[in-house]
Amino acid sequence: MEKENKLSRRRFLAQAGGVAVGALAISSGLSFITEDVSANGEEVQAEWPWPYEQLDPEEIRKLGHLGYYQGACCYGAFTAIMNSLKEKVGGPYKTFPVDIMRYGEGGIVGWTTACGALNGAAAAITLIAGEDGYKGIVNQLMGWYTQFPFPSDQSNEYASKHAFLVDKYKSDEVLVQSVADSPLCHVSVTRWCEESGYASGASERSERCARLTGDVAAKAVELLNEYKSTGKIITAFTPNETTESCRTCHFKGDNYDAGQFTRGKMDCEPCHGDPHS
Amino acid sequence: MEKENKLSRRRFLAQAGGVAVGALAISSGLSFITEDVSANGEEVQAEWPWPYEQLDPEEIRKLGHLGYYQGACCYGAFTAIMNSLKEKVGGPYKTFPVDIMRYGEGGIVGWTTACGALNGAAAAITLIAGEDGYKGIVNQLMGWYTQFPFPSDQSNEYASKHAFLVDKYKSDEVLVQSVADSPLCHVSVTRWCEESGYASGASERSERCARLTGDVAAKAVELLNEYKSTGKIITAFTPNETTESCRTCHFKGDNYDAGQFTRGKMDCEPCHGDPHS
Numbered sequence: 001m002e003k004e005n006k007l008s009r010r011r012f013l014a015q016a017g018g019v020a021v022g023a024l025a026i027s028s029g030l031s032f033i034t035e036d037v038s039a040n041g042e043e044v045q046a047e048w049p050w051p052y053e054q055l056d057p058e059e060i061r062k063l064g065h066l067g068y069y070q071g072a073c074c075y076g077a078f079t080a081i082m083n084s085l086k087e088k089v090g091g092p093y094k095t096f097p098v099d100i101m102r103y104g105e106g107g108i109v110g111w112t113t114a115c116g117a118l119n120g121a122a123a124a125i126t127l128i129a130g131e132d133g134y135k136g137i138v139n140q141l142m143g144w145y146t147q148f149p150f151p152s153d154q155s156n157e158y159a160s161k162h163a164f165l166v167d168k169y170k171s172d173e174v175l176v177q178s179v180a181d182s183p184l185c186h187v188s189v190t191r192w193c194e195e196s197g198y199a200s201g202a203s204e205r206s207e208r209c210a211r212l213t214g215d216v217a218a219k220a221v222e223l224l225n226e227y228k229s230t231g232k233i234i235t236a237f238t239p240n241e242t243t244e245s246c247r248t249c250h251f252k253g254d255n256y257d258a259g260q261f262t263r264g265k266m267d268c269e270p271c272h273g274d275p276h277s
Numbered sequence: 278m279e280k281e282n283k284l285s286r287r288r289f290l291a292q293a294g295g296v297a298v299g300a301l302a303i304s305s306g307l308s309f310i311t312e313d314v315s316a317n318g319e320e321v322q323a324e325w326p327w328p329y330e331q332l333d334p335e336e337i338r339k340l341g342h343l344g345y346y347q348g349a350c351c352y353g354a355f356t357a358i359m360n361s362l363k364e365k366v367g368g369p370y371k372t373f374p375v376d377i378m379r380y381g382e383g384g385i386v387g388w389t390t391a392c393g394a395l396n397g398a399a400a401a402i403t404l405i406a407g408e409d410g411y412k413g414i415v416n417q418l419m420g421w422y423t424q425f426p427f428p429s430d431q432s433n434e435y436a437s438k439h440a441f442l443v444d445k446y447k448s449d450e451v452l453v454q455s456v457a458d459s460p461l462c463h464v465s466v467t468r469w470c471e472e473s474g475y476a477s478g479a480s481e482r483s484e485r486c487a488r489l490t491g492d493v494a495a496k497a498v499e500l501l502n503e504y505k506s507t508g509k510i511i512t513a514f515t516p517n518e519t520t521e522s523c524r525t526c527h528f529k530g531d532n533y534d535a536g537q538f539t540r541g542k543m544d545c546e547p548c549h550g551d552p553h554s
Contacts, residue, residue, distance in 0.1 A: 112541030113391035264389030
């Protein structure tokens with residue numbers, strides 16, 4: 001019985017990923033294992049990173065949007081990716097407790113620190129990209145977020161013209177777009193409220209964050225698809241000039257007197273203005 | 278063979294938790310399941326929240342400190358709790374991919390948003406406390422963090438007098454303590470550097486964050502121990518008066534013109550000063 005299970009798992013993964021596994025997985029150093037039950041019946045951990053199959057960013061955008069209304073921003077972005085892989089890959093995804101990421105809502109239970117969609121997407125990226133890829137990919141996702149006008153044209157269009165689950169959404173309006181200049185929920189929400197004239201508790205603000213959740217999950221999948229198919233990280237993001245200028249002195253370094261008493265990659269100006277003026 | 282496995286799992290959990298499980302688990306509505314293999318051999322998800330056993334905060338403080346040097350702040354706080362439960366409870370913890378939380382380092386791959394120790398501890402709390410408990414517990418942890426002088430006396434003492442793994446640490450100095458006034462890595466690190474005179478890239482700054490990682494994990498476990506034994510959440514944190522005053526107008530509400538164009542729980546003054554002066 002146990003042997004049958006192992007064989008069927010091998011076959012499933014070979015079909016799903018188009019990769020010959022089994023003895024080959026060991027000899028070639030493939031970075032995932034195909035069994036979660038060892039020879040003596042003990043469960044073993046699936047190796048990090050977890051297996052991946054190319055996902056459709058537009059499908060993920062819709063799932064992230066919908067997922068927001070099931071468990072908010074962090075859960076929405078995370079489950080859009082994880083539940084799709086549960087469906088397409090199966091294996092270890094079948095028993096992963098996705099509720100673990102619910103806390104990321106509103107920048108961690110409403111404290112408005114890191115945008116929850118970023119937090120949830122970053123967790124999925126880390127599990128999938130592994131040691132060599134996660135830092136670079138998450139860095140690009142964070143940078144892209146700070147410069148992108150949310151919600152995207154695609155999200156606006158899905159919700160306003162082709163709403164596939166319109167009864168679940170809070171608005172079918174084409175929403176105003178704004179650039180956050182920050183990965184923080186607090187700043188991202190405030191900027192959009194200022195741009196749109198909607199209050200932070202308005203249904204339209206929730207709907208804006210739902211569309212953003214889909215957008216962030218879709219971008220994460222775009223980055224993962226590229227990395228997993230070519231081994232390369234898309235490096236489209238560059239910090240703005242003002243922040244780069246600040247960081248010539250203020251970086252994570254060893255000289256306190258030279259200004260190295262802080263660290264970070266967020267834009268400086270929105271909080272600090274020009275402290276040397 | 279499969280039946281034997283199920284029985285042995287039941288016995289293990291009964292011994293580990295001191296709880297009679299099996300048919301009782303179903304009839305009494307206990308919130309965890311004891312098998313991860315169903316009758317037809319399919320894997321099933323362990324129910325949320327996951328089982329818990331009381332942990333020793335001082336042991337967790339040491340493990341968090343050490344874990345920082347294995348995978349930074351987020352991974353350190355997360356694994357201090359998760360690996361302890363893997364040891365004490367086993368079950369679903371045995372196959373959980375703890376590497377998933379590595380991205381939280383330095384406020385998410387160095388962007389200095391949410392302190393990684395908070396991010397990692399919040400994930401563990403969510404998995405363990407479940408729907409009814411996680412928001413309140415994580416909220417208390419976040420609030421406590423903003424007002425606590427890190428590193429704690431205990432962490433300073435372990436590292437300076439009773440170093441149990443002193444060769445792993447970067448300093449055995451009793452480090453200056455500082456209050457972050459914020460859950461953000463950027464602010465927390467900068468405040469400590471300003472207070473101590475150490476640069477952000479100094480070994481002592483890393484060591485401060487390692488001790489803080491232990492402190493945050495220990496506090497999370499203190500909150501979890503109380504909640505799991507009494508069903509109550511320790512509510513020691515209250516926001517400071519200035520922030521409470523700001524929040525009489527500026528909260529997540531429906532009236533833009535009355536100032537409800539933002540949201541959050543972070544202290545206002547460190548970034549905004551007094552914008553009405």
